[in-house]
Amino acid sequence: MNRLVLASAGLLGVAASLAAQAPTGRPAVQPSVFAITNTTIVPVTGPRVAGGTVVIRNGKIEAAGATVATPAGATVIDGTGLFLYPGMIDSGDRMGLVEIGSVPGGQDTQELGQYNPHNAVLSAVNPSSVHVPITRANGVTTALTSAQGGMIQGWAALIDLVGWTPDEMAQNGRVAMVMTYPSVGGGRGRGGFRGGQAPAGDAAEAQNRQVRELYDYLREAKAYNARTNPVPQNLAFAALGPALRGEVPVIFDVQTEGQIRGVLALSDTFKLKPVLRGATESWMLADTLAARKIPVIVGPLTAVPTGDAPYDAVYAYPGVLAKAGVLIAFQTDDGGEGDARNLPYNAALATAYGLDPEEGLRAVTINPARIWGVADRLGSIEPGKVANVFLTTGDPLDVRTQVREVFIRGQRMPWDDRHTAEYLKWRSRPRP
């Protein structure tokens, strides 16, 4: 097991230096040129290249192909028999915002109040979260993290799973505005159980009232943003400016067909660029969504259908959307339980129930890169892109596949995540 050899070597190295003198930790200067040789390159945006070489320099992919030469001085990694994939992108979780689910002190996932467009989660992301190393260990290199609860949650951040500070981690700290849409019974997130405050008054009327409130709020925000130098400033309305100008996408965390139709109408009114997320009933409107080019973030597939849906409804809807021509990407909606690293297995379940496997791979790499506006630098193995790649023994959607190497921003990730370390330590407990 290369990964474990590396990890145990790392531990032994630390032990040796501890014995000698004060700990030195990792070297201050990391190697910056790598060549991964003789490997099967899976660019995703192009055909596979067998026996190819990929050169990484200063954080970027410098070259990738069958005839690429290994530069002098490069750290060489032999990829014989292995496969190189672009790092995967999870389009929805709480990365860095929660540590242990039962401990409120470490949770920054939900703010009070219904309307928090000016909240931006990036500054609350904990770069030292244990979930960061254990997630990237399975090749998930980038995550879209955001808050939940209420009607408008604020800015989502697209972060790479490496970095000493939140700003360093950020690919885009304000990548999308996150909202939901009112529904009778509070249907946001999985199973309609999480949700904002209760609608008051007559139930159907309550939902209508919430919708009116939302429309009123956005109208006021639009009017505010049309003014120059408004005094006093309204930071919440100001935060909605880019979304109202169509400059950033708006993520709608919704489930039901009714909510989705409401989102379409709202987006038409305010000229928003909607991205549906969750949206387990979106298959009912697949053709409409495809025609309007509205992307859908599907998943998590690790959720049961609502009581009256077919038993495989959640497994099968990504395939239905993809066949209709909708651009889909996967989210795990992980709330700190180790689900984010299982992003590819969500895609795997979908391929068992109708999704084309190639589309499944695209839906965790280039598709999310396109949706989040970072396709120029993420989501595939092409020269010039950021070197977010990982080396495997096989198909990343196959649970049995091992990950041998992970590179993020051209840095080779050490195998020092909590799980690997504990495994090695306890594996070496002497037998009786």
Next chain:
Amino acid sequence: MKRLGVLTLPLMTGVLAAQTPAAPAPAARDTSRQLVLGTAIPAAGTLVAVTNATIITATHGTIDKGTVLIRNGKIAAVGKDIAVPAGAQIIDGTGKYVMPGIIDAHSHSSGEAINEGSRSVTAQVRMEDVLREDAIGMYRELAGGVTTLNILHGSANTIGGQNATVKIRWGLPVDSMLFAGAPPGIKFALGENVRQTNVGNIPGRTPRYPRTRMGVEELLRESFTRAREYQAEWKAYEDAKTLRRKDAKNPEAEPVPPKRDLQLDALVEILEGKRLVHAHSYRSDEILMLLKVAKDFGFRIASLQHVLEGYKVADEIAAANTGASTFADNWAYKLEAFDAIPFNAALMAERGVKVSINSDSDERARRLYQEAAKAMKYGGASEEEAIRMITLNAAWQLGVDKLTGSIDVGKDADLAIFNGHPFAPASRVEMTLIDGRVFFDRNKAPTLEYLIELMKRRPRANTTSEGAQ
């Protein structure tokens, strides 16, 4: 609330009947059940053969292009070149993979109540008293290849309640779902849930003892001490009856039996090795504590459940002949789950523990085959070992390994038929058989694909957006 348009499916009665020639007439049953549950109960066919399939036996390797012959619900033969008698119902397994029906060693599906948490010790309550046969979660599990469930009491208290081992014979009443021949079991729990420290004090209610892990140990010892005393009382009574010892004052008096206590009855069964203990536990220290308590009182723990720190004390668990039933990679949701690692299952197996992977969730139970594959990824368990983690090892923990859990002659014909290797990414369950009867068939099940087909053929009633302006 305006909801999705409704689904349409033709009645399924009679379809299976057409496919089972020469099967004996099914036992008389109330046909209205079919209306309410919407399913045709498959006939108990005498002869079934699954042919030309890749058979993952779990005990003796994988057989290519093999046949499983089923007679009267039991596996009569398995191998290549099995002669199939005339009149058998043939299930064509070409291109398919057959594995033993999946066994979930930790389930709460179908219970109308899960936790009698009002007291710390409620060994007298029984899950079989509160089951219902129409819990949709069970159907989805059946559609994921699960055939047997260990339905457990919850983890709200130290000694929770008696389990129920069931087979998902969907469409039949609860009594017909109970796994005849499964030894009785009981649920213990240790750690945070039992101490109620994550819930905090409920205003107006006295906090329930115990609040610490040492209190949990004390409660266990107290309970089994009481059980021993009760056992001695009854032994003295039996002895007195046998010896017909005459009472000096009242020569006619027969000895009075002690008061029968259902709670202590269950605990005595544990002491006598007649009731299997399944113990929810996380931390290594509390695992060791429980193993010691059991040793002190002379009984064995059948399985530790969750046992997320089991990898730290795998040798001790193996030495106690105790099984471990764990998650593949779920962690960090509680403080006691913070040291959990996905290598847990493989590490414990390496040290000789019989490991199973369970769900403790109606959601996870649908895809245990994907979870088991993680034991190969994390820690390098072999494929057969990983298969056993959701079949034979779980059966052993439940005491039914002579009856099910592998594809071997003489065992119940509990099978899951996949369209690819169960661990491969694009694989799904096509059919699930229990006792040789097809209780799930994807071709006849309500699927999204089928729903969309129907909806294409009939226009739906107009649905408007909610609150559009």
Next chain:
Amino acid sequence: MRLTPAVRALSLAAAFLAPGAASLRAQSDTWALTNARIQTVTKGVIDKGTILIRKGLIEAVGPAVTIPADARVMDLAGKTVSPSLIDLTSALGLAAPTTGGGGGGGQGGGTQQAQSGPRGVEPERDVARELKVAPGDVKPIRDAGIGVVLVSPSRGLFRGMSALVPLRDSVGEADVIKPQVAMHIGYQGVSGDYPGTLLGVIAYQRQALYDAQRQGVLLDRFRTAPRGIARPEHDPGIDALVPVVRGQKPAFIEASNENEIRRSVRLAKEFNLKATVVGATEGFLALDALAGRQAVVSVNYPQPTATTGWSYRLSQRRALNDSAATASEVQKRLEGNAAALNKAGIKFALATGGTRSSDFLGNVRKAIAAGLPAAVALEALTIRPAEFAGVDQILGSIEAGKIANLVVSNGDLLADSARISTVFVDGIRYAVAPPPARPAGGGNAVAAAQVAGTWTMTLTSPQGPLEITMTLAQSGSTFSGTMTSQMGSMEITGGEISGRIATWTTILQVGGQSITLNYRGEVDGNRMTGSAELGNFGSGTFTAEKKP
């Protein structure tokens, strides 16, 4: 010595200074009902005959009966006389809930207080001693043709022993026809204590019955030869269960859906109880379990959405937009319940089971339309319940010597067009006012309580108190809405209002499972109190206030 009704009426009048004592005496006269079509139930139909009533009993009945001089004559030409009905599912006159009115017809509100009031574990509770019938509560029941009710508490696991009560305007303990008729058993847990959930309830019941078996043995020994042995503990609850566990006292077990029925039969088998299943609305799903047993079948048909297997049924709908069609199919099966039991040869009585009295016969007619022979239905309303209560010697049919409990209708009682004009109870004549004209579309005669609006609710359960905001919209006698708390938001389904009683259901999604929560509240203006079945979480009680 049994007081004659006349003397009893006088002593009542004297004891309670009831108004109209003179009219009481006037009513307890000797009656001759002539020219009537008499439906005796046990001895066939007399096309034209006379019933002679004296001292509260039927003195004679036949085609040619000599009418004594002192008899008041009622010419019932064109009318039918049947025995008045016996309803074995009543909570009339039991301690009222803390707010709202007393129980009227069918099941009462039955809220439980943590400190005081019944918790539901009182096998020794003797209903006969607690009767407090409010004036005006009797008439609506009697107007439906019911002359006698078996009163028992409506909640709990060991609810107590029932009393058979005549529906006279003024009725108290002295009027009870038979006390301690049966031990009533149910499946509701105790709020905030053991047994809180169904798990604990069944274990508790089994333990108590084993204790009672042993107690019986000890008591016998002590009675025959008390010297030299320890005396048995005095435990009124266990003592009350001793005759039950010996089959000497019937056990009435309230079980409605299929699984409840099967559980109750299992309990009866384990302890050899002389058990009657009460409710049995899904009996047609458990005919095998009920074989050889008897049931009191409620005609309070449950919502199709609450039937066993419904949520799965929904995922297998057979036609687009057919949830209404599916519901009506299931509804037909539910209405055909009694017919199915009859066909399977299971003995049963029919009962209100909480149906509003004015709807009772209408619901019985639905059962007849679904295949129950009318003659069997009439028996199930009269002689069968009398048998089940052990009073068939004195009630349940029109025979000389039996109590003069009769109902007069224009035509066959179970015909659609039947109108009840008079009811006799203990030989006392009560006029029945004609029902008010029904509005077009068959709306309710009694206006349903208004529940639309926002409620602040406190729900107390084994998990402790929970604040819930409930918002409702109402349409006629149905309502919908949401319940929101710190646990999240749930949609209300099956909201129904019958008079002042509101019932509804929510589904809680937790840990990948769906748990059905059922609520039942009694509305009093802007307040509601009631109880809830909380699935795994046990049962609880709630109070709620509506914002005006």
